[in-house]
Structures are given as structure tokens and as C-alpha cells.
Amino acid sequence: MIYIKYLKKYGKTLLSNILELLILIFLLTLLYYFNIINEKTYQILKLIVLLISIFINSFILGSKSNIKGYLEGIKYGVILITIILIITLITYKLQYKLLIYYPLILITSTLGSMIGKAKKNKS
Numbered sequence: 001m002i003y004i005k006y007l008k009k010y011g012k013t014l015l016s017n018i019l020e021l022l023i024l025i026f027l028l029t030l031l032y033y034f035n036i037i038n039e040k041t042y043q044i045l046k047l048i049v050l051l052i053s054i055f056i057n058s059f060i061l062g063s064k065s066n067i068k069g070y071l072e073g074i075k076y077g078v079i080l081i082t083i084i085l086i087i088t089l090i091t092y093k094l095q096y097k098l099l100i101y102y103p104l105i106l107i108t109s110t111l112g113s114m115i116g117k118a119k120k121n122k123s
Contacts, residue, residue, distance in 0.1 A: 001011070010079060017057040017080070024049045047101075054080065054105055055112035062116025069117025070110050077109035 001043040009115060032042040047097060058076050081102050 010076065012041065013057050013061050013076065017053055020053045035069065051104065051108045054108045058109040058112030059116035062113030063120045065085035065117055069114040073113025076113065077106035081105055082107065
């Protein structure tokens with residue numbers, strides 16, 4: 001019974017994160033396709049959109065948590081990294097650049113969850 005509660009909590013957060021990313025990356029791709037932004041700006045904006053989306057969703061997850069916020073952020077970050085890593089291994093080769101992204105994702109989700117928990121405690 002407890003596992004279903006956790007699956008619902010993390011599942012909703014992951015689903016909203018994936019939907020946000022798909023929509024925002026699609027909009028960025030349209031801007032890039034019509035030459036409104038250049039390639040370097042496109043690459044940087046993709047990373048920024050990814051990190052902001054993870055931060056916002058882990059903030060919401062942390063504000064709903066009853067335990068320490070950083071644990072929720074670490075759990076969420078590990079789940080997200082695992083999903084991204086599996087997709088990467090299936091579709092591409094593992095690159096060194098990706099080894100920088102994974103700690104960034106983990107740090108962002110942990111910080112977002114910690115700040116969300118701290119805001120909840122202040123209210």
C-alpha cells in the first residue's frame with residue numbers, strides 16, 4: 001500500500017516533468033528550425049530548460065514531503081537519471097558530456113526539493 005503512494009507521488013511528478021520538457025523543447029526546436037536562435041544558444045537553452053523544469057518539479061515534490069527534503073530530491077534525481085540513462089544507452093552511445101549532465105540533474109533536484117521543504121516549514 002505504501003509503494004502505491006510513492007509510485008503515485010513520483011509518477012505524477014515525472015509525468016509533469018516529461019510533459020513540460022517535451023513542450024518547451026519543442027518550442028525551442030521551432031525557434032531553432034526557423035533560424036530565430038543559433039545553434040550555441042539552442043544548446044544552452046536546452047540545458048537551462050531541463051534544469052529549470054527539474055528544479056520546479058522537485059520544489060513541488062519537496063514541499064509535499066513529510067521527511068527531509070534532500071532525500072526526496074536525491075530519490076527523484078536518481079529516478080530521473082536512471083530513466084535518462086536507459087534511454088541514452090538504447091538510442092546513443094554514452095558520451096563524456098553526459099557524465100557532466102547527470103550530476104547537474106542530481107544537484108538541481110536535490111536543491112529544488114530542499115528549498116521546497118524549507119518554504120513549507122516557514123509557512
